[in-house]
Amino acid sequence: MGATDTPLPLAGGVGGGQGAASERDGAGPPPAPPASGRGALVHNGSLADFIWFRTGGPAEWLFRPADEADLAEMLAQLAPDVPVMAVGVGSNLIVRDGGVPGVVVRLPKAFAKVSIEPGNRVRAGGAAMGITVASAARDAGIAGLEFLRGIPGTVGGAVRMNAGAYGRETADILVELRVALRDGRVETWPAARLGYTYRHSELPDGAVVIEALFEGAPGDPAAIGAEMDRIAAEREASQPLRSRTGGSTFKNPTGDKAWRLIDAAGCRGLRRGDAQVSEKHCNFLLNLGKASSADIEALGEDVRARVKAHSGIELEWEIQRIGEK
Numbered sequence: 001m002g003a004t005d006t007p008l009p010l011a012g013g014v015g016g017g018q019g020a021a022s023e024r025d026g027a028g029p030p031p032a033p034p035a036s037g038r039g040a041l042v043h044n045g046s047l048a049d050f051i052w053f054r055t056g057g058p059a060e061w062l063f064r065p066a067d068e069a070d071l072a073e074m075l076a077q078l079a080p081d082v083p084v085m086a087v088g089v090g091s092n093l094i095v096r097d098g099g100v101p102g103v104v105v106r107l108p109k110a111f112a113k114v115s116i117e118p119g120n121r122v123r124a125g126g127a128a129m130g131i132t133v134a135s136a137a138r139d140a141g142i143a144g145l146e147f148l149r150g151i152p153g154t155v156g157g158a159v160r161m162n163a164g165a166y167g168r169e170t171a172d173i174l175v176e177l178r179v180a181l182r183d184g185r186v187e188t189w190p191a192a193r194l195g196y197t198y199r200h201s202e203l204p205d206g207a208v209v210i211e212a213l214f215e216g217a218p219g220d221p222a223a224i225g226a227e228m229d230r231i232a233a234e235r236e237a238s239q240p241l242r243s244r245t246g247g248s249t250f251k252n253p254t255g256d257k258a259w260r261l262i263d264a265a266g267c268r269g270l271r272r273g274d275a276q277v278s279e280k281h282c283n284f285l286l287n288l289g290k291a292s293s294a295d296i297e298a299l300g301e302d303v304r305a306r307v308k309a310h311s312g313i314e315l316e317w318e319i320q321r322i323g324e325k
Contacts, residue, residue, distance in 0.1 A: 038066035039074070047087065047095045047104065054244050055293045056095025057323060059104035067110060068186060068210055075206070076184025078103065084182055084206040085322065088127065088154030092161070092247040097293045098324030105208050107156065116140045120216045121175065126156035126209040130163075133214065134228055143219025145173055149228040150235055152247065156209035161320070162196045166231055171196035173214040182206030199251055199318055240278045244287035249300055250315040258315055259283040262303055265310035272299040285319075297321060 045062025048054050065071035075084065083102030087093065107127035114124045114136045122142060124133045130148035133155060137145040150165035151158055158170045159177055174191040181187065182204065195202035203209070235241060250258040259282050262268070268282040274291035277299065278284040285296055304315045 039070045040064040044099075045104070047090065047100065051087075051090030051093055051095050052244060053090075053094065053246050053287045053291075053293070053296060055097070055287060055291060055296065057097050057099025057293075059100045061103045063103050063105050064108045065105065066108075068180070071105065071107075071180050071208060071210070072184045072186050074103075074105075074184075075180055075182060075208075080183070084208075086126070086156055086160075086208040088157040089129070089152070091153040092157065092163075092319050094246060094293050094297055094319055094321040096297070096321065096323035096325050100323040107154075107208070107210075111210065116142070117213070120218060122214045122216070123211060124155045124214065125211045126154060126159075128155045129153070130155070130158060137214075137216055138221055138224040138228060141219055141221050141224070142216040143224050144168070144216030145214060146224055146227040146231060150231045152241075155212050159194075159209045159212050160201055160203050161199050162194075162201050163199070166234075169196075169198075173216060175213040175215050177212045178210040179203070180208045180210055186210065238281055240280045240284050240286060243278070243284075244289075245278070245284050246296075246319045248283050248318050249285050250283060250304070251318045253313050253315070256313070257283075258318075261307045261311055261313055261315065265303070265306040267303045267306055270299065270302065270306075272302060275299040277303060293323075294325065 040063070042062045044058040044060065046058050047062070048056050063074060065074060078084065084105060085100070085102070086105045086107070107125070109127065111125040111127040112132070114122065114128050114132055116136065117123055120142045122133055122137050122145065130151040130153060134145050134148040147164065147166045147168040148158070151163050153163065157163065159174060162170050164170060171191065176188055176190050178186065178188050248258070252258050253261070262277065262282045267277050269279045270277040273295040274288040275295040276286045276288055278286050285299060287296060300317065308314050
């Protein structure tokens with residue numbers, strides 16, 4: 001557990017304090033262990049080190065649990081008014097410049113295991129990457145998970161937001177998930193309990209996806225691999241994969257494409273400081289080097305305003321925006 005200046009507020013008053021970081025910035029004793037003490041807990045932990053945009057303020061507390069029990073104990077002992085959220089690799093995330101109050105949970109590699117089960121099923125930890133799951137399914141001759149090759153995030157993020165690409169989405173393949181709830185209970189939920197809609201689930205605030213069970217269909221590994229290669233080539237040709245970006249910025253409106261509306265409104269290449277609408281795929285925003293999160297978010301709002309004025313359609317954010325402005 002990392003040394004800190006500020007006590008972590010635990011249930012029952014252990015550690016003291018409530019509210020956001022600004023209300024708990026006085027000197028104090030090191031925090032009481034949130035759980036077993038086996039995980040890593042960092043005060044003012046950097047998020048910009050791994051968020052794809054490479055911008056934004058720190059997490060008031062950044063917690064990397066050692067295992068499921070460590071995570072459950074932390075959540076159970078943490079004061080109930082302290083916000084909790086899980087972050088994977090930050091591939092579809094804007095972390096605002098004021099940082100994120102409360103506890104940000106980032107699952108380490110111990111939560112990234114992938115295994116094959118009978119019935120054309122793949123069990124994957126919440127920290128496993130989409131490409132890892134798709135590759136394991138390919139090697140086992142399980143078809144239907146190829147689209148995960150085109151999702152550059154973790155299983156936990158895909159389950160929470162019903163991530164999708166190339167005509168399929170997480171709702172099509174999810175059987176069940178194992179989830180740690182905000183009060184520390186760990187439960188197994190059927191997929192139907194998530195109430196999936198387009199890029200949305202009813203997973204409650206503060207819940208952390210520990211693992212997911214996916215199901216595909218029998219397939220030929222060579223054909224599955226060819227489809228994954230096609231997806232990879234299409235992404236490389238059409239998306240700014242080698243830039244500091246946050247993936248698809250806005251949801252596709254019913255019957256249309258966000259990129260088409262953005263392009264028609266004259267926003268391709270639009271800039272605000274070092275934040276830019278990608279010229280390669282204009283539903284992607286870029287950090288050209290020194291953009292702040294405020295620059296990126298404001299550019300997104302500029303795009304929304306121009307699209308609304310041009311087409312009358314109000315684009316909805318797909319990128320999750322978290323933290324204090």
